[in-house]
Amino acid sequence: xxxxxxxxxxxxxxxxxxxxxxxxxxxxxxxxxxxxxxxxxxxxxxxxxxxxxxxxxxxxxxxxxxxxxxxxxxxxxxxxxxxxxxxxxxxxxxxxxxxxxxxxxxxxxxxxxxxxxxxxxxxxxxxxxx
Amino acid sequence: xxxxxxxxxxxxxxxxxxxxxxxxxxxxxxxxxxxxxxxxxxxxxxxxxxxxxxxxxxxxxxxxxxxxxxxxxxxxxxxxxxxxxxxxxxxxxxxxxxxxxxxxxxxxxxxxxxxxxxxxxxxxxxxxxxxxxxxxxxxxxxxxxxxxxxxxxxxxxxxxxxxxxxxxxxxxxxxxxxxxxxxxxxxxxxxxxxxxxxxxxxxxxxxxxxxxxxxxxxxxxxxxxxxxxxxxxxxxxxxxxxxxxxxxxxxxxxxxxxxxxxxxxxxxxxxxxxxxxxxxxxxxxxxxxxxxxxxxxxxxxxxxxxxxxxxxxxxxxxxxxxxxxxxxxxxxxxxxxxxxxxxxxxxxxxxxxxxxxxxxxxxxxxx
Numbered sequence: 001x002x003x004x005x006x007x008x009x010x011x012x013x014x015x016x017x018x019x020x021x022x023x024x025x026x027x028x029x030x031x032x033x034x035x036x037x038x039x040x041x042x043x044x045x046x047x048x049x050x051x052x053x054x055x056x057x058x059x060x061x062x063x064x065x066x067x068x069x070x071x072x073x074x075x076x077x078x079x080x081x082x083x084x085x086x087x088x089x090x091x092x093x094x095x096x097x098x099x100x101x102x103x104x105x106x107x108x109x110x111x112x113x114x115x116x117x118x119x120x121x122x123x124x125x126x127x128x129x130x
Numbered sequence: 131x132x133x134x135x136x137x138x139x140x141x142x143x144x145x146x147x148x149x150x151x152x153x154x155x156x157x158x159x160x161x162x163x164x165x166x167x168x169x170x171x172x173x174x175x176x177x178x179x180x181x182x183x184x185x186x187x188x189x190x191x192x193x194x195x196x197x198x199x200x201x202x203x204x205x206x207x208x209x210x211x212x213x214x215x216x217x218x219x220x221x222x223x224x225x226x227x228x229x230x231x232x233x234x235x236x237x238x239x240x241x242x243x244x245x246x247x248x249x250x251x252x253x254x255x256x257x258x259x260x261x262x263x264x265x266x267x268x269x270x271x272x273x274x275x276x277x278x279x280x281x282x283x284x285x286x287x288x289x290x291x292x293x294x295x296x297x298x299x300x301x302x303x304x305x306x307x308x309x310x311x312x313x314x315x316x317x318x319x320x321x322x323x324x325x326x327x328x329x330x331x332x333x334x335x336x337x338x339x340x341x342x343x344x345x346x347x348x349x350x351x352x353x354x355x356x357x358x359x360x361x362x363x364x365x366x367x368x369x370x371x372x373x374x375x376x377x378x379x380x381x382x383x384x385x386x387x388x389x390x391x392x393x394x395x396x397x398x399x400x401x402x403x404x405x406x407x408x409x410x411x412x413x414x415x416x417x418x419x420x421x422x423x424x425x426x427x428x429x430x431x432x433x434x435x436x437x438x439x440x441x442x443x444x445x446x447x448x449x450x451x452x453x454x455x456x457x458x459x460x461x462x463x464x465x466x467x468x469x470x471x472x473x474x475x476x477x478x479x480x481x482x483x484x485x486x487x488x489x490x491x492x493x494x495x496x497x
Contacts, residue, residue, distance in 0.1 A: 038167045040451040041429050061429040063166040063451045064360055085427065
């Protein structure tokens with residue numbers, strides 16, 4: 001199970017990577033993509049959409065299931081990963097890099113600290129599985 | 131909770147081979163091994179092995195076995211010869227579908243029936259209630275069999291070297307025969323639920339592991355791919371084979387489901403639901419099953435509404451991603467007055483997207 005140390009994680013299995021310029025990249029975790037199986041479609045939000053933390057902003061569909069994606073932090077969508085339109089399987093193949101979903105400009109940078117770090121998320125996963 | 135789930139005899143082998151076990155129809159079954167897309171494509175190009183031991187088996191024996199089964203199902207069992215199989219449905223007195231099943235005539239006095247896992251107990255109760263008082267007995271033998279499905283264009287070539295006393299090429303589509311496979315006497319039927327050539331093997335439970343191990347050790351992973359129920363669903367959907375609980379149910383009759391070909395109203399004998407189906411046929415059905423292919427990106431799912439010219443005309447009953455087509459497809463019912471449209475719209479999360487409407491399978495194997 002890959003869990004980059006520098007990322008933050010939500011209980012809904014999204015990851016947040018601080019880009020250091022007031023924006024973050026957001027995607028779904030290795031655990032989430034593995035649980036979903038082959039991902040065949042990602043519904044992306046509009047650039048410019050204003051999100052509050054925990055809003056659903058997109059949908060990831062695998063062969064078997066439909067899963068909402070929730071905003072781990074509040075802010076404005078400043079970019080979306082267009083590559084997922086033609087290659088949704090990038091979420092499976094590269095969940096933390098090529099499979100990023102949106103870039104959000106933070107409205108409250110402090111929200112990141114409320115998310116779990118890698119160790120915390122790993123413990124959260126282990127609790128869920130026990 | 132999981133304690134209540136049944137485990138199939140080969141459960142430990144599935145776990146060992148990397149099967150992801152999920153609850154299905156009261157059983158713990160492998161939904162996938164390496165991934166549904168790969169497994170699906172392997173069945174289309176080579177061969178896949180499925181454990182479908184959760185399916186139920188019912189056997190009717192006695193001098194009147196054939197007449198007895200004919201009283202329960204809509205298709206004509208007495209037209210079969212020994213070793214021939216028949217797809218049919220079993221209907222309630224109101225014409226609603228109780229189950230879809232495959233009936234095998236093994237002998238004049240022995241009919242073998244394969245029923246859906248989720249319907250097993252309901253079916254057996256229904257059969258016992260409506261079994262005519264003839265010289266025939268009915269037994270639920272589900273637990274006595276391991277059922278494997280070996281499906282794909284290479285199925286015959288892979289299975290033949292394990293068979294010591296029969297030529298598989300002599301077993302034609304929808305025929306079956308007992309033969310020794312890896313030394314185990316099993317009922318081998320040229321049937322399946324994937325749209326490909328292939329076999330379903332009904333193996334006395336104690337011999338199931340012998341045949342399974344022989345196939346796995348000899349062929350997996352090069353020529354044979356372990357497959358779960360996820361791929362079984364995408365394969366059957368591409369082949370436009372209906373699924374009970376979604377495309378077929380007690381609220382749906384076989385005439386609207388496109389199964390008129392299994393309803394033999396002129397066969398000259400009575401069966402449960404016949405009068406109701408005659409009345410439905412005379413009046414005309416209100417809706418019909420159609421296939422839908424999404425023109426753009428997205429995934430069709432059961433329950434999504436179907437629109438023609440701003441009017442909702444039906445609902446999807448199946449839907450998903452079709453790996454062979456790299457597109458999303460579905461099945462659903464639309465009101466009879468609209469069944470000839472070639473295009474419609476399906477509403478996905480509030481947005482209506484164009485779909486092509488078809489009466490044909492999305493995929494048919496090259497012959």
